Amino acid sequence: MLERSDIQGLVTSAYSRLGHATYLFFEIEEGGESRARQWLGELASTVRTADERFREATVGVNVALTKSGLDHLGLPHDALRTFPREFRQGMHFVDRAVTLGDVGASEPAHWVFGGTKNRRLDVAVLLFASTQEELERLLRPYQNAGRLAERGLGLVHTLETRMLEGEKEHFGFRDGIAQPLVEGFPASHVSDDGFPADFVGERRIKAGEFVLGYDNEYGLRPHSPSLASDDDRRGLLHTLPESEGTRRDLGENGSFLVVRQLAQDVAGFWSYCRRVATSDRDARLVAEKMVGRTLDGLPLADPGAGLGPFGYAGDLRGHGCPVGAHVRRTNPREALPGGLEASLIVSRRHRILRRGRSYGPPLGETTRDDGVPRGLAFLCVNANLRRQFEFIQQAWAANPKFAELADEDDPIIGQRAFTRSVFTMPGEPVRRRVTELPTFVTVKGGGYFFLPGVRVLQFLASGDALARR
């Protein structure tokens, strides 16, 4: 049974009914640590959780911390070290660039926030509201630099999102259709993922893939960060069961949040499709083949399935949805070589909950750029950054050998780092291949955040663990 009142709401919901959202990123200023803790304590009591009582609420506030954020709040070094390596190193760490394919224009050195050259990211405050007025009300306390300083905070970056008409993203595709259906999550909060019920028996994915403290797809509790029991002086936290009383659980009901600002070159995308196509209609076809869905969201592998569940069992050769298409790479379902059932098992172990929204004004299906920044404010939630988000990014999206391909990466989000930038569309009598794919998506910044359970958030704000520093 999930302790929903302790889990931040973003884990179980994309807040699709809250159409307005802005993400704020702060640095905790030197000397401002204790004021920041006090602010965090106040904020913690207003955080929206997965609890039923928030179901009709018209606003949502969630808060997440980076490793340096935890450090500045005073978490002992011994406890910091129990966090997974990728989280401690951060998304911009030098080895991660190879893992994630953040090379060339997407290099962390070029990012506008996070990265290697910008101010530190400590805290992310994610604000959601059903109207613009309500969002502005939520934003007000953060708009005055003086008041921020009183809280020990410096504003580093603001990411204003926007929902595009027809639930589309900037390239013009219907987005956010398939999400994993998770055990114990409120059903109304998620759409169906599409695993055929008769295939895996149970269709829901274990909660431990997305929330720490519960069983995952391996039948095990995910690794959880912890604190020496002595450092939890007032006993605010629960004991980590495996530790036999020596450690307190910092991960309980928490999760890891990936933030990536992905700029989309809409004009470049449609120019390329026109250039390689034989007609305007063909340009759309090429675009849809690259994505793996029609502009309206129908899966090419099985358009008859509509926006509902579908699989690749009937399209293993990729004549409908190409093997290297974006949606097939990022969630291969039955399509991995080695058997349908084995593939489903593997796929279930590398899922993320996508919580992204667009930013910037829509441009439409045009080949002329207006120079205005736009793209996807990509957010995703998972229990294991390495095995989930990074795996999808590295072993599937950027992998030139994905599913027996020869030398190509994800046509949409790929950075062409290790490949010769082609895209193959299998078919009869022979495949069609487009070449010299440019990059359509550029990473502009982001970071790895910990999305603590509310109890842990309150503990972090209490400063109780400071004694050891």
Add this chain to the structure above:
Amino acid sequence: MRHGALTIVAPITPERVEELRARLDEPGRALRAGMREANNPLASVPGIHFARWVVVPTRDGYGPLLAFESNFDGEEEAHLDDLAGLGDRLDAFYELCVGYPEIAERSAATRREYLRAHSLPYGAWHNGHPGLPVGVVRSDERLVEIIQRFLDTNDPRRLRSMTPFEIRDAIRAHVREQKADHPELVIDSVDRGLPSIWSFVLLVATLAALLLALLGWLVYLATPASLGAVGALLLAIVGVVGYVFFLEDREARTERRLFPIYERAHDDHMLEIVKEEDNQPQNPLSHVVDIKEGRGPVLGFVLWLIELLARNFYFRGALGSITSIHFGRWVLIDGGKRLLFFSNYDGSWESYLGDFVDRTSPWLTAVWSNTEGFPNTTLLFFYGAKDEGAFKRWTRSRQIPTQLWYSAYPGLSVFNVLNNAEIREGLFRDMTESQTKKWLARL
């Protein structure tokens, strides 16, 4: 063509370890950076598919070792000659090892003798694409690229209007033209000399029949001595199986696993390893672990079994359900006290290890359940690699950095190598329409 596998393990003069590591690191770094010929002695040895030099560091009373592996074309004798022929480039590494000939005594013969004296047999060796010489693998890569580029230059509408035969004929004509300009391009069928599955089935069936016949004959005789022999045989089997299970059970009760506060192996150790891996699309893994007390015979049997299957059954790209290993080997070192594992695999470490976990690999579990620290197994063959976190932690903690690693075709996956070969094999073969369609689908 036959492939060979050579392993050479030499003790390093303890105070020279850092120096040796530095000498290996330099060409190793150049190779990782894509400078394939710079300073790299391996590129000049003919017929090498994959090879590496690794410093096995001092640990738990074992001295430092320089371990070398090569997967090569042809016979071991000729390969040893080629290695000895590296001369002072070989000396640069081995003169820091114990017992290497003094400068005055160095010759092709003494170098060769040193290498041979330190060579070790493998316990089991997996070959993902046996019988394909390096030159053919490389030529196939080019051939397929030529065909792909040819198709790219054709208007997709035109291709769609052609029949499979017409497309194939156009490809054939283009390849013939290219062959005229590039005579070194291999376009003919290559005899890989693969074993027939039937010979393996026949072998197993014969052995089983002989055993049954023996038992039947003993029962038929029905003398006290013959029945006693049947009983002894059955008892021996029960005894061996029972012994293994007893070991498992005793370990499960006596071994208390350390509770992992930290998710992964030590940071510094990790950083050194990860800086060398996750280069797409191929990577090396080097791994050394202590064999559990008393488990030598069980491990020996499991390796023998895997070797038997690898030679006769798993020669089409997959080792069990793992399809990402070009070449992999287990070698007993330090007088059978430790187990060395080298693999040359496709993709990232995380996906490679994930395959072990997700695609349930009883063979790998059966090997490593005989080694220290491996996550608890059930009945020797099962479960160990299922505890995802524990398995990955264990692998990392025993993994060692690979200093100098060479691949003759760094851009190809196991599947690519085999698929490219199939494309060449089919190019000028007579095929029906449906075979032609399948062949075109390989492109």
